[in-house]
Amino acid sequence: MQATLTALVAKAQTDLAALPNRPEFEAAKARLVGPNGELTALMKQMGTVPKEQRPAMGKLINETKARIQDLLDAALRRIEAGELQAQLGPAVDPTLPAPGGGPGTYHPLTLVREEMCRILRKVGFTVADGPEVETEYYCFDALNTPADHPARDTQDTFYFPDTAHFGNVSRKTPGEKYLLRTHTSSVQIRTMLKGAPPIRIVSPGRTYRRDTTDATHSANFHQLECLYVDKNVTVRDLKALLDYIFASLLGPDTKTRFRPHYFGYTEPSFEVDLSARHLPKVKKEWIEIGGCGMVDPQVFAGVGYDPEIWSGYAFGMGLERLAMLLYGIDDIRYFYQNDLRFLQQFA
Amino acid sequence: MKISLNWLKDYVPLDASVDELSRAITFLGFEVEQVLRTGAPPLSSVVVGEVLVRDKHPNADKLSVCQVDVGPAGGVKTIVCGAQNYQVGDRVPVALVGAVLPGDFVIKQSKIRGQASDGMMCSAKELGVAEDASGLLILTDRPALGTPINAVLPPGDVVFDIEITPNRPDCLSHLGIARELAAWFRLPLTYPQERFRGELDGPGQPELLRGVSVLSAEDCPLYTAHVIQGVKIGPSPAWMQQRLTAVGLRPINNVVDVGNYVMLETGQPLHAFDARKLGGNQIVVRRATDGEKLVTLDGKERTLSSRMLVIADAHQPVVIAGIMGGENSGVSPDTTDLVLECAIFKRQSIRWTSRRLGLTSDSCHRYERGVDPHGALEAAYRAIDLIIETAGGQAVGPAYRVGSDVPWQREIVVTHDYICEKLGFDIPAPEMRAAFEALELNVTREEPTPARGPAWTVGIPSWRDDLDRPIDLVEEVLRLHGTDKIPPAQVNSPGLLGDDDPVVRFNRRVTDYLVGHDFHECVNYTLRSAKEISTWVSQTAAVELALANPFVDDQSHLRPTLIMGLLETLRLNQSRGVPASRLCETGRVFIERNGQNYECAAVGFVIAEPLGARTWLPCAPADFYTAKQHASALAAAAGVDLARQPLVPIEGPYYGWQEGHSAAAGEMAQGWAVRFGLLNLAMVKALGVEGKVYAGIVSILPEKLASAESRRRYADFSLLPAALRDLALVVDAGVRAEDVRRTLAQTARAAVGTAFTLEAVEVFDVYQGTGLPEGRKSLAFSLVFRSPERTLVDDEVNAVLQKIQDEVTRSTSWQIRK
CATH class of the missing domain: 3.50.40.10 (Phenylalanyl-trna Synthetase, Chain B, domain 3)
Known part of the structure; x- marks a missing residue:
């Protein structure tokens, strides 16, 4: 009996190790430990074993059973491992490129706009939006632009024919002329008319001037403007905002300075210069980056805010100009050509 | 405007350097665009000479050969000269060999028509002192021979080219700028004194x-x-x-x-x-x-x-x-x-x-x-x-x-405290007053106030029409104080007052989605050509969206869609040999409806066959359903669930979409519109874009986006196992799957009744061909049944399925496919 058991184990060892797949394994398992299996048959012979030999024989049978089970487990593990291995193809070459055009990219104007909006959101400015088709009132009158100001000329501003109607662009007076906004300041007016102070908005958006397209001019371009209205707002607050914006954007070594200037809707008004020598292609010590000032009392009066109570500041700049400065781009037309070799540089 | 420094010095004794002056002009509020130096530049080796002899050049009619005395150091030079306006005995500027004249013109020893020449006699233009090139500059004062020419010529000038803002017409003059600089440097200003004061010389004519x-x-x-x-x-x-x-x-x-x-x-x-x-x-x-x-x-x-x-x-x-x-x-x-x-x-x-x-x-x-x-x-x-x-x-x-003179009398009352409040920092009262006086804004009264500083009554001169209100004087004080001296401060930032505009959030969300799906975001011009709009949209749109005064012909109309710009981008990249496939854009489009234009927020995308981009591992090409997937996601961002909207095939040649391969949902009457699918093959080809282009666009009124946001309600769902059944129906080939699905879902829901619930009905297979009659197709649906309370048993589900089959057979022309 003992010899039979030993032979059984030895045979199982050889046979199981050679099994190629699961069906053959199942068949082999049945041949060994199934109801009609060889080991099962031997165990059934226990009754014929003399009583005094039974403990030893029982032990032997159990050991054999355990041994066979181990062999079965090992064989199953081997087959399973083989099955998983079969699911894999040959080893990959990790240096081959992934097919498809990915990854997607954000346009550099979006990247710069969103960065500015994030910086401004940290100090309480949320993004406002308004129509690109505007009327003379929102684009000029409300911003203190004299009726015969050159900016209103058909030479400089795109107008629509008197027959054109825009169903969702409100006019202050019936028959007012529609035009394409020349700046995003019209959003400030609409926001002030819609709500009550205090106000803190940033309005990025597309603007239009009747201009020849060249390396630095474009018929449409993008601006970003901030408006802050509250009580006791000062020139110093305005300077603090500009310092904060550009230090956040360009690093703590960045300096800003104000130069007195003139805009119809702010008083006093300033142009903002930036000193950021670390930027690419910046050769001058100071570069002009935008305009700002304290909201003119006249503008407040026009939107029904009492200028004795409310004060505020506004700041505006060109997004293309900022992006050109940040990335060292020297031709504004690249933003509108969308050559993939351009777009893929900024992601 | 160009301002001459020599000229300014007539009125104000400026001794600051050019850099300091530039800075002063800048901080007074006038941008210095350029600093030019004019007049005689420093000229070395150009000296006073006298023509001793003038002989005709042997080989040239118009030239002379002169002997010129250039003084004790230089002696007498032989110089060939083409000018005619001088005589023997005239003193003229002589550029000796080695001199460099303006324009980097180096004087060398030369031979002119065979005659050696040791320098050049110069005209005013050649010296860079004036435009006169008609002849030699004759030095009628007869300065000593050999004198360096700079000692003889008037000194050069410095010219500031500055931008005068429209509010300061008084500075479109040298006196105006002199007045500003006198105020900045606190120097006296001298006005010209006229001898003529209106008294006429004689009886008159x-x-x-x-x-x-x-x-x-x-x-x-x-x-x-x-x-x-x-x-x-x-x-x-x-x-x-x-x-x-x-x-x-x-x-x-x-x-x-x-x-x-x-x-x-x-x-x-x-x-x-x-x-x-x-x-x-x-x-x-x-x-x-x-x-x-x-x-x-x-x-x-x-x-x-x-x-x-x-x-x-x-x-x-x-x-x-x-x-x-x-x-x-x-x-x-x-x-x-x-x-x-x-x-x-x-x-x-x-x-x-x-x-x-x-x-x-x-x-x-x-x-x-x-x-x-x-x-x-x-x-x-x-x-x-x-x-x-x-x-x-x-x-x-x-x-x-x-x-008569327009009467002029203007005074502004302003207080020290008001100015400090507006500035946000203190400037001492005496400095403010001094600033006014320096600008000839005469303080006619100074009175104490209950606040810290005095109140001033400031007289405004007639040339300062721009000064009208106290706030205008704040700027004057700050200008003279120096806008570069505004002290730093912390940003005043109380909490947020609102949230970003819904349009902004929509644009962000869809751009994030598309970029996340490997699209490249583009920015195209808003203004497009009339031809493009009449071809791709409609003749009406080409009328309604026109500008009154376009600048160039191909930018005369507002864009009604983003697709055209994206196609242009495809073409540009293809023509440059850059493989481009997935492009997207967000921005405003303008949609005409019943004679009214509507400004809409929009997001669009194109997917082109990536021409020229051979790939070692092929992937499945985009198709109509790729476009549908993205269009649905974008519509969802606009608050539109496309699955609940009737989708209709786009028909007609005018819309740029390929009939039978594109679909639309929504109209501007509802405030939004979605279009997607294959772009018209012929029209795309006509544009010069190669290959099939799938596209999609969602346009929505901004006000619609603002109202789109409603909070969803949670619906309870069952944690028990579902019972799944499949059902294939043979229908006419032209029948749309969604119509069948909807009818089947209704029928199934009725068959289930209240016993349990029908969770979903989805199409999972479409088959046409062998085994089916001509003109018919098979649609296979999976039906998911579930109960909130118990595990469903086969018998009850099978009974329901039978009911469904019976009802379908009874009430439709569809056949159950066994």
């Missing part, structure tokens, strides 16, 4: 100017005219020419130059007539009549209208008032008697006329910004002084003065 009448006093509040008799027209003196040249004006003659000089000095434009050319010896300031014509000094005939102000003689217009004189009345070389006009015209009138005629001038530039109403007479006196000085003659009269 009434026949030279018999009358001045102003018929349109509204447009011309003040008109002055003086008669100067016996002038001799000729070149103006060198000093005046130098100054005019330095600031970019071409000297004409003494009288015209004086007019320009005084304008550049004071900012007041002047005009001189030849008294004999004024018909009827009359000046009439009047509106033109419609269609009246005048040939202006630039030789062009101008047609005038009744809103335009002219200066006329008894018969016809001679000047477009304040803008440009006519050819017929100007000063000419034989003029002897002058009428000098110095007037104030209404800004708006000048500006309107200038715009209408497309004609401007230095004079117009000043009048349309505003001229000091009280400076006119002073300027006239100054000009009369200078005319008599440079052209001779006498101010004999008659002198006319029609109209």
Whole structure:
């Protein structure tokens, strides 16, 4: 009996190790430990074993059973491992490129706009939006632009024919002329008319001037403007905002300075210069980056805010100009050509 | 405007360096665009020489060979010269060998037509001191031989080209800028002192100017005219020419130059007539009549209208008032008697006329910004002084003065505390007061206030029309204090007052989605061509979306869709050999409906076959359903669930979509529209884009986005296992799957009743071909049943399925496919 058991184990060892797949394994398992299996048959012979030999024989049978089970487990593990291995193809070459055009990219104007909006959101400015088709009132009158100001000329501003109607662009007076906004300041007016102070908005958006397209001019371009209205707002607050914006954007070594200037809707008004020598292609010590000032009392009066109570500041700049400065781009037309070799540089 | 430093020094003793002056001008609020140096540059090896001998060149008719004494150090040089205007004995500038003249012109020993030449005798132009290139610069003062030429020529000048903001017409003059610099450096300012103060030399010559009448006093509040008799027209003196040249004006003659000089000095434009050319010896300031014509000094005939102000003689217009004189009345070389006009015209009138005629001038530039109403007479006196000085003659009269000085009396009361409050930092009261005084804003009263600082009553001079309110004085104080000295501070940032606009959030969300799906975000122009819009959208849109005044033909219309820009981007990349496939854009589009245009927020994408991009591992190409997947996601961001919207195939040739391969949902009447699918193959090809292009666009009214956000309600769901059944239906090939699915879902829901729930009905297979009759197709649906309370048993589910099958068989023409 003992010899039979030993032979059984030895045979199982050889046979199981050679099994190629699961069906053959199942068949082999049945041949060994199934109801009609060889080991099962031997165990059934226990009754014929003399009583005094039974403990030893029982032990032997159990050991054999355990041994066979181990062999079965090992064989199953081997087959399973083989099955998983079969699911894999040959080893990959990790240096081959992934097919498809990915990854997607954000346009550099979006990247710069969103960065500015994030910086401004940290100090309480949320993004406002308004129509690109505007009327003379929102684009000029409300911003203190004299009726015969050159900016209103058909030479400089795109107008629509008197027959054109825009169903969702409100006019202050019936028959007012529609035009394409020349700046995003019209959003400030609409926001002030819609709500009550205090106000803190940033309005990025597309603007239009009747201009020849060249390396630095474009018929449409993008601006970003901030408006802050509250009580006791000062020139110093305005300077603090500009310092904060550009230090956040360009690093703590960045300096800003104000130069007195003139805009119809702010008083006093300033142009903002930036000193950021670390930027690419910046050769001058100071570069002009935008305009700002304290909201003119006249503008407040026009939107029904009492200028004795409310004060505020506004700041505006060109997004293309900022992006050109940040990335060292020297031709504004690249933003509108969308050559993939351009777009893929900024992601 | 160009400002000469030498000229400024007539009025203010500036000794600051050019850099300091640039900085001062900048911080006074005038951008320095350029600093130019004019006049004689430093010239080494150019000395005074005297022509000893002048012989004709043996081999050239127009050249001479001269012996020139250049002084003890240089001796006598042989120089070949082509000029004709000199004689033996003249002293002239001589550039010796080694000299470098302006333009990096190096003087070398040379041979000219076989004759050696040891240098060059120079014209004014060659030395860079004047435009005169007609001959040698003859040094009539006969300076000592060998003297370096810089010691002989007038010193050079520094010219600041500065931008004058429209609120400061007073600074369109040297006196204006001098006043600003005097205030900045706290230096005294000296105004020119006129000798002529209105007293006429003699009895007068009434026949030279018999009358001045102003018929349109509204447009011309003040008109002055003086008669100067016996002038001799000729070149103006060198000093005046130098100054005019330095600031970019071409000297004409003494009288015209004086007019320009005084304008550049004071900012007041002047005009001189030849008294004999004024018909009827009359000046009439009047509106033109419609269609009246005048040939202006630039030789062009101008047609005038009744809103335009002219200066006329008894018969016809001679000047477009304040803008440009006519050819017929100007000063000419034989003029002897002058009428000098110095007037104030209404800004708006000048500006309107200038715009209408497309004609401007230095004079117009000043009048349309505003001229000091009280400076006119002073300027006239100054000009009369200078005319008599440079052209001779006498101010004999008659002198006319029609109209009166516009009364000017303006005071602003401002307090120290108000200014500090607006600034956000303190400037000491004495400094503020000193700033006012330095700018000639005379403080007529200073009174204590209950607050810390005093209140000032500040008199505003007539040339500072821009100062009208206390806030305007804040700027004056800050300008003189220095805007670069605003102290730093922390940003004042109380909490957020709102959230970003819904349109902004929509754009962000869809861009994030598309970029996350490997699209490249593009930015295209809003303005497109008429042809494109009539081809791709409609003739109506091409009418309604047109600009009144496009700048260029191919940018004449608002874009009604983003697709065209993206196609152009595809074409550009293809033509440059750059494989581009997935592109997207967000932005405004303008959609016409029933004669009204609507400005919409929009997001669009294109997916092109990536031409030229061969790939080692092929992936499945995009198809209609790729476009549908992205369009659905974008619509969802706009609050539109496409699964609940009827999708209709796009038909008709006008929409740019391929019939049978594209779909639409929504119309502008609902406030939104979604289009997606394959773009019209022929139209895409016609644009020069190769390959199939799938696309999608979602357009939505901004106000619709604002209202789209409603909070969703949670619906409970069962955690018990589902029972799944499949059902295949044979239907006509033309029937749409969604119609079948919806009917099947209704039928199934009715069959289930309240016993349990039908969780989902989805199509999972579409089959057409062998085994099915011609013109029929099989749609296989999976039905998911579930109960919230118990695990469903087969019998009840099978019973329901049977009911469904019976009902489908009974009520439809569909067959159950076994």
